[in-house]
Amino acid sequence: MAIQIYNTLTRKKEPFVPRDPGQVSIYVCGITPYDQSHLGHAVPSIIWDAIRRFLEFKGYKVRLIQNFTDIDDKIIARAQDTGEDVFEISQRYAEEYLGAMDALGVKRADLYPRVSQEIPAVIEMIEELVEKGNAYVVDGDVYFDITSFPEYGKLSGQQLEELEAGTRLAVDERKRHPMDFALWKSAKPGEPAWDSPWGKGRPGWHIECSAMSLKYLGNGFDFHGGGGDLVFPHHENEIAQSEAYTGEPPFARCWVHNGLLQVKDEKMSKSLGNFTPLTDLLAEYPAGVIRFYVLSSHYRSPLQYSEEKLEEARRGWERLMDTVENLKHLLTSMEKLGAPEGDGLSPDGVETPAIRQLAEAVESARTKFIAAMEDDFNTASAIAALFELARSVNTFQGQAADLTDGERRQSVPVLREAAAVFQQLGGDILGLIEAKSSSSAAQELTEALLDLLVEVRQRARDQKDWATADYIRDELGRLGVKLEDSPLGTRWKL
RNA sequence: GGCGGCAUAGCCAAGUGGUAAGGCCGAGGUCUGCAAAACCUCUAUCCCCAGUUCGAAUCUGGGUGCCGCCUCCA
Structure with a gap:
């Protein structure tokens, strides 16, 4: 076209x-x-x-x-x-x-x-x-x-x-x-x-x-x-x-x-x-x-x-960014299971519906995005395609806990594709997704410390020590760090 | 006065004649130790009138309202 x-x-x-x-x-x-x-x-x-x-x-x-x-x-x-x-x-x-x-x-x-x-x-x-x-x-x-x-x-x-x-x-x-x-x-x-x-x-x-x-x-x-x-x-x-x-x-x-x-x-x-x-x-x-x-x-x-319009834009944008971060987190967890066997995209009959749906969503988003841009640079429509993909990614994340290890391995290439679509279309073309700036030593230390705190809190949770777990979450919250628990582990974000 | 453009849900916003994308807000629900996030469901017949058509948000004509330009302006 x-x-x-x-x-x-x-x-x-x-x-x-x-x-x-x-x-x-x-x-x-x-x-x-x-x-x-x-x-x-x-x-x-x-x-x-x-x-x-x-x-x-x-x-x-x-x-x-x-x-x-x-x-x-x-x-x-x-x-x-x-x-x-x-x-x-x-x-x-x-x-x-x-x-x-x-x-x-x-x-x-x-x-x-x-x-x-x-x-x-x-x-x-x-x-x-x-x-x-x-x-x-x-x-x-x-x-x-x-x-x-x-x-x-x-x-x-x-x-x-x-x-x-x-x-x-x-x-x-x-x-x-x-x-x-x-x-x-x-x-x-x-x-x-x-x-x-x-x-x-x-x-x-x-x-x-x-x-x-x-x-x-x-x-x-x-x-x-x-x-x-x-x-x-x-x-x-x-x-x-x-x-x-x-x-x-x-x-x-x-x-x-x-x-x-x-x-x-x-x-x-x-x-x-x-x-x-x-x-x-x-x-x-x-x-x-x-x-x-x-x-x-x-x-x-x-x-x-107006200020309100910009605030509205901020919420929409943050949702997209959160999904991109989610995706990275998800990919990291899946990759820990080792390299995929096969390409995961067409493993004849082995693929699960969840993976197939995600793969379809990735392709659909790419196609719609490009078609929208080709039609008089319709960025509004292109962004809508990104949101559709975001929903699919989040849906997949909700299903990921139920997958077998083999299925998780199979999902890796699909997740990589999804991440690539966000980066290429939302990032490289629209400039909405900022590539993480090279982190300084101080930042790396902060991240390591946060990971450590999350780990400590997880141990408390494992022992149903909710008081300690909530204390850590609340105090971090006070410092501007949000913790979100999921079946695949806890994420923190600034 | 002339020229150009726009009018789609509470708000923002796509939409290429065939029964209205997406986002924000709101309501209900699912998940969760709680929370957050996420997901699901619900919320419009497209400014008005007339016409063309089997069928129009989408085409034509006429209104109404708004914006830009006719002076520097992205």
Whole structure:
């Protein structure tokens, strides 16, 4: 089954056909680093991280580029307010953003280009557009002439006449059409500026993404992504200037827009002031919870933010994590019985229903998960497949005590498969299951001591010394360690 | 005013014309020395109206409500 993806440009799902066989090129609009990043910024990053991991899982070589807009009115305004240097500000917040992405387990993009480092490419592109008659110069500013691009509006479905009628701001009289947009802005005193054929100035907002994506991915790259609020005018303008420039549409083959994060039915945004900084959020929630929260709805749907939603996500995520831990524990107990005889998956008539059912559940989960991801990256549905497997694993655990030693041995390969599915699909692709960080000596000691306490408590239980057993459990509980008894032994968890 | 999108149980959320995945919460039950965890059972006819169809949450038309964009925004 081929991957199907919804393309904003055509408004329907299309089969994915990469420009270059076996390779996928992706450009995601990044942030303007002038303030702290919030969850809304993490949404596309997490979504694209899952998409790129899935594409890699499918065997594609992925090249992902995400820009930083490090020259912008807001950064300049901020610099003028604080007296700080423009580039110090953008540098600091860009680093903070990357730090948060690392904490969220988002794989780094292959490149994070910054406009300030790409001025020659920008100028080259604008020059060409002026030469071709798609742009005009007025007093050191350069504007794109949208009437020169007949297909203007094809991404957002806008009509030129309506746009003109709906203009809300006072229109710059020097522009030929109200919606003509700046490719180059002449410098005002005190602003960062570069020399250009039109005098000192700086790039407009839209041109950078065109210049950098064309430079680093080439024309006709596979995916162009970003938040739904960028469809118009940003991406519309990118298409206009890029396709006018290259003369060879399409600029990007598939446009992918994610739903926006909302707070109390309003978009979370810096300008509305209704945001929680990512750094604060990360202090309160494990990365896996935040990813779970974002990925548990479809990427194109708007996402409602609230503490309750995150708490709900935490409980769901913990259940999944508990099952994964359960599974490890179960596998360890079974492995103690020695290597399996045969593969356990098809031991003609010897297998017990419990094992067969688990084996079927593993296969079913894998199949459903992959089918869900192939269908427009339906992470919500993919997660549901993981939960179904979780239930099967837990059910099996309940039955495990009744199995014979031989059957237990047979279950080992199936359990290994189940663990692999969780790791590969939930871990490698969705990034929900964190690989245990290499444990320090102190951690190892702690674990050994806990094992010892559990063992001591077990001896007490064997002698029906419930007082001692409960004392150990209660006191450990006070220290944040939970004990759970099962027929296969006691598990502790922090 | 224009453009785009969304409306599924108490909450969140999938859903490709054939009698509604999954999660959270809640109720009951099983297991357990107790506890925890887990498992089982229960909780919707899909905003409204009309139409197409043997059959629609899924298609068409009309309402209603909400969101995004048209100004910087992931």
